[in-house]
Amino acid sequence: xxxxxxxxxxxxxxxxxxxxxxxxxxxxxxxxxxxxxxxxxxxxxxxxxxxxxxxxxxxxxxxxxxxxxxxxxxxxxxxxxxxxxxxxxxxxxxxxxxxxxxxxxxxxxxxxxxxxxxxxxxxxxxxxxxxxxxxxxxxxxxxxxxxxxxxxxxxxxxxxxxxxxxxxxxxxxxxxxxxxxxxxxxxxxxxxxxxxxxxxxxxxxxxxxxxxxxxxxxxxxxxxxxxxxxxxxxxxxxxxxxxxxxxxxxxxxxxxxxxxxxxxxxxxxxxxxxxxxxxxxxxxxxxxxxxxxxxxxxxxxxxxxxxxxxxxxxxxxxxxxxxxxxxxxxxxxxxxxxxxxxxxxxxxxxxxxxxxxxxxxxxxxxxxxxxxxxxxxxxxxxxxxxxxxxxxxxxxxxxxxxxxxxxxxxxxxxxxxxxxxxxxxxxxxxxxxxxxxxxxxxxxxxxxxxxxxxxxxxxxxxxxxxxxxxxxxxxxxxxxxxxxxxxxxxxxxxxxxxxxxxxxxxxxxxxxxxxxxxxxxxxxxxxxxxxxxxxxxxxxxxxxxxxxxxxxxxxxxxxxxxxxxxxxxxxxxxxxxxxxxxxxxxxxxx
Numbered sequence: 001x002x003x004x005x006x007x008x009x010x011x012x013x014x015x016x017x018x019x020x021x022x023x024x025x026x027x028x029x030x031x032x033x034x035x036x037x038x039x040x041x042x043x044x045x046x047x048x049x050x051x052x053x054x055x056x057x058x059x060x061x062x063x064x065x066x067x068x069x070x071x072x073x074x075x076x077x078x079x080x081x082x083x084x085x086x087x088x089x090x091x092x093x094x095x096x097x098x099x100x101x102x103x104x105x106x107x108x109x110x111x112x113x114x115x116x117x118x119x120x121x122x123x124x125x126x127x128x129x130x131x132x133x134x135x136x137x138x139x140x141x142x143x144x145x146x147x148x149x150x151x152x153x154x155x156x157x158x159x160x161x162x163x164x165x166x167x168x169x170x171x172x173x174x175x176x177x178x179x180x181x182x183x184x185x186x187x188x189x190x191x192x193x194x195x196x197x198x199x200x201x202x203x204x205x206x207x208x209x210x211x212x213x214x215x216x217x218x219x220x221x222x223x224x225x226x227x228x229x230x231x232x233x234x235x236x237x238x239x240x241x242x243x244x245x246x247x248x249x250x251x252x253x254x255x256x257x258x259x260x261x262x263x264x265x266x267x268x269x270x271x272x273x274x275x276x277x278x279x280x281x282x283x284x285x286x287x288x289x290x291x292x293x294x295x296x297x298x299x300x301x302x303x304x305x306x307x308x309x310x311x312x313x314x315x316x317x318x319x320x321x322x323x324x325x326x327x328x329x330x331x332x333x334x335x336x337x338x339x340x341x342x343x344x345x346x347x348x349x350x351x352x353x354x355x356x357x358x359x360x361x362x363x364x365x366x367x368x369x370x371x372x373x374x375x376x377x378x379x380x381x382x383x384x385x386x387x388x389x390x391x392x393x394x395x396x397x398x399x400x401x402x403x404x405x406x407x408x409x410x411x412x413x414x415x416x417x418x419x420x421x422x423x424x425x426x427x428x429x430x431x432x433x434x435x436x437x438x439x440x441x442x443x444x445x446x447x448x449x450x451x452x453x454x455x456x457x458x459x460x461x462x463x464x465x466x467x468x469x470x471x472x473x474x475x476x477x478x479x480x481x482x483x484x485x486x487x488x489x490x491x492x493x494x495x496x497x498x499x500x501x502x503x504x505x506x507x508x509x510x511x512x513x514x515x516x517x518x519x520x521x522x523x524x525x526x527x528x529x530x531x532x533x534x535x536x537x538x539x540x541x542x543x544x545x546x547x548x549x550x551x552x553x554x555x556x557x558x559x560x561x562x563x564x565x566x567x568x569x570x571x572x573x574x575x576x577x578x579x580x581x582x583x584x585x586x587x588x589x590x
Contacts, residue, residue, distance in 0.1 A: 003077060004484045008191065011039040012483050014178040017550070018043050020148065021177065025127070025149050027193065031327075032154045032350025033192045037072050040122045040150055042485055046075050047148060048096060049488045054147065055119040056097030057112060057366050058118045059139065061128040064301035066099040067123070068326065073099075074505045076487060080505075086111035086546035087525050091458065102128055104136035113142045126151040128180040129164045140165035143181055156347045181383035182353070192353040193363045197379040199249070202241045204233040205427035213233040217432065218371035226337065228338070231256075231372050235270060237277040237334050239429025245334060245368050246278070252330040252366055253313060260359055262311035265332040268318070268348055270339075272296075275316050278336065282314055290314035328356035345378040360369065447490040504552040512555035513547055513576050519562035538562055 012031070018026050026392035028185045030036050044056050057082060058069050066082040073080040073096075084091060084098040086108055091098060098115065105112055121143045123129065129136045145150055149166045156179075159172045168175045185191040205215045208229055216230055234241045246267070253265045269275035270293050282288040291307045293300050295318060306325045307315050315327075319336070333352050335345070344389060369375045421504065506510075516538075535547070542558035544550040550558065 004486050005036070005038065005076060006043055007042065008035055009188065009483065010178075010184065011035055011042070013484070014039050014180070015043055015046075015485065016133045016179055019046070019326055024147060025151070027151045027167055027174060027176045028154070028178045029153045029156055029174070029176040030178075030179075030390070031182040031185050031353070032347070033354035034154075034180050034185050036154065037069065038076075040124075040152055041073055041076050041078060042487065044120050044122060045078055045487045046485075048078075052420045055091070055115050056122070057119060057143070058097065058099045058115045058122045058124060060099060060101055064304055064325065065100060065124065066101065067301060067305075069099045069524065070335040070506055073432060074507075079504070079506060081507070086373075089546050090252075090549045091115065091550055092144045092551050094551040094553075102131075102135040102139070105142050106132070106134040109138050109142045113145065116143050116450065116467060117147045117191070118145065118147050120148045121146045121150070123149065123166070125152040125153055126156040126164055126167065127153050127155065129577045130157075130160060130162045133162055136165055137163055144537060153345050154350055157343060159473035160565060173535050182382060182438055183387065185515040186385070190355050192355060193350055193365045194367045195352055195382065197383060199376060199379065200241070200245050201371045201432040202234050202429055203432060204230050204239070204241070204429045206233040207423075207425045207427065209423040211423070218373070227372065227374075231370055231422070232270075232338055233426045234337060234370050234429050235274070236426040236429055237274065237281070239427035239428045241283060241370075241398050241431045242278075242336060245279060245336075247285065249332050249334045249366075250282070250288070250370050252312075256331050257313070259361065260329075260331065262329050263331040264307070264312065264327065264331050265334070266327075267314065267316045267334040269316055269335045271318060274336070275318055278316050279399070288314055290316045293317040295319060303370075325351065326354065326430075327351065328354040330354075331363075331365050333365070335367060340374040342378045342381075345375060346382070359517070362410045399479075401445055440537060478496075509552055509555070512559065514560065516547055516555060516559055519559060519566065522568075523562060523565060528564070538565075 011034075015030055015032075018028075028036060028039065030039075037056075040058075044363070048054060060066055060075075070080045070082040079095045080097050081091060081095050081100050082099045084100065089352065097119070100108070100112065106152060123139065129139050131497060143166070150164060151164075153174070153176075156176075158387060159169050159174070163169060164174070182192060186194060201218045203215070203217050203345075205213070206229055207213050209228075214226065218224070218230070218234075222230060233239065236242065249265060250269075253263060256263045267275075267278050267290075269278055275292060275294065279290045279292050282290045282460060289312075291303060291312055291314065293303050293307075293315065297303070302556075305326055305328070306314075308325075309328070315330075330352050333348065335348060337344075337348075339345075349367060352367055367379075369379060380533050459518065520534045520538060523529070523538075524531045527534070529537075538558050538561055539545060539547075541561040542550070542554055544558065546553045547558070
């Protein structure tokens, strides 16, 4: 059985280049929302079809993205195990591969090396391999014998002090084999949204750790240390600047939700305490119960998924949604973090740019930012791409002041805690109204055609296109060129068929495992045997070593053996009172 996936033009071009690429390493850099996941999985599926004995390993920065990749793989007929752990034994013979984090690679290098030997590796947001030296060392050791290594990034990145394995550099810049930037995606239409950046000035007063009193606006030229302190003061919960900006953002979101009822907003906070304070601020000032996502919360992934499916207005997070998270309904953002690197800023913007199908009008997005010179520079660069693509006023453009070099191009805003940070205190922080805080006219225009007004108001033209991590089997518009790719869907991996393996999606596989566990519990209760004894007997009857290694067909066979065992016990009971006392739980049979 075969299925087809409709690719975007850039994805088809990237796929052709990848397939013709002779070296094992390939780097694709594409703007958030462009569809890197679909491109990578399509490329991997075609590689696996040529040699089904190979395994696929996908490496992601976070646990949440593991489940997102596994779900996307389901759509292309690929079975990837996001909960894989070498302690659970071998990977099932009918699974195509696993999804792991960079941290797992660093701690499970030997096992992943054996799994990926001669196989295919996808390194998602590969720049994260430089976050920790052990991560870079881990992927080098684990995957140097893999046949193909496809690296992905949503942001161009530098080598810094630790060049990332399997990436080619020119000077200190990573050299991609295919690059698809924000400007290209905006020009193609209905891939990403145009984003407008209201910059909010302010007057901040604070007492530095050295005891000195300072009073400045964002227009004042300061050194790096004082600039960091000024930004920290502006974003503080003890001043009025942040509350004013949140008020403006909520007003903007409310107006958008009048036409786009499920539109959402995102506040990116500095730390956990700051995030909780912003949640309280939204509740106190606007009666809104914002969703809170923290990295140390085991339910963080499910919270993000729930927010993405809901129509809740606000999500407050620290770094959990900085990249890779697909929430197309996000339309308004507040950049309330002290992190000022261009990489992180572009990742934050990436949460707002994804095009949402089925929503009429222009779908522009708004990100409120402090008028810090560094953030002003990053916003101006993105705005320049937008202006060029949307063919707006050629006069005016970007002020030279906007494009001046930032104070610290690739450094975090806050100094390391030297023991004196606790002496820092905010006296006041007041937002200064600017003309660009006014509501842009283009957000009130439901037209689907680009206008001729403010440069930030134009939208993309064209028909809806599937968003990242989704397989497209049909389209409302005829493709101008052959964009349909046929993917063979094998019955199972080599080695899986002869063991009774067949391919089922991840949800069905998890259901089979869960119900097998329920039946085993019922049998243990009725027979008086231990759970280990029951599992051992069921494994023997089904011809498997352990449930975690079983193929879908073996899980079904094991379940059938459990049902027959239960039927013999229930049918062989003597009296009706005995049957009532020992009958299995009803839920096990549903």
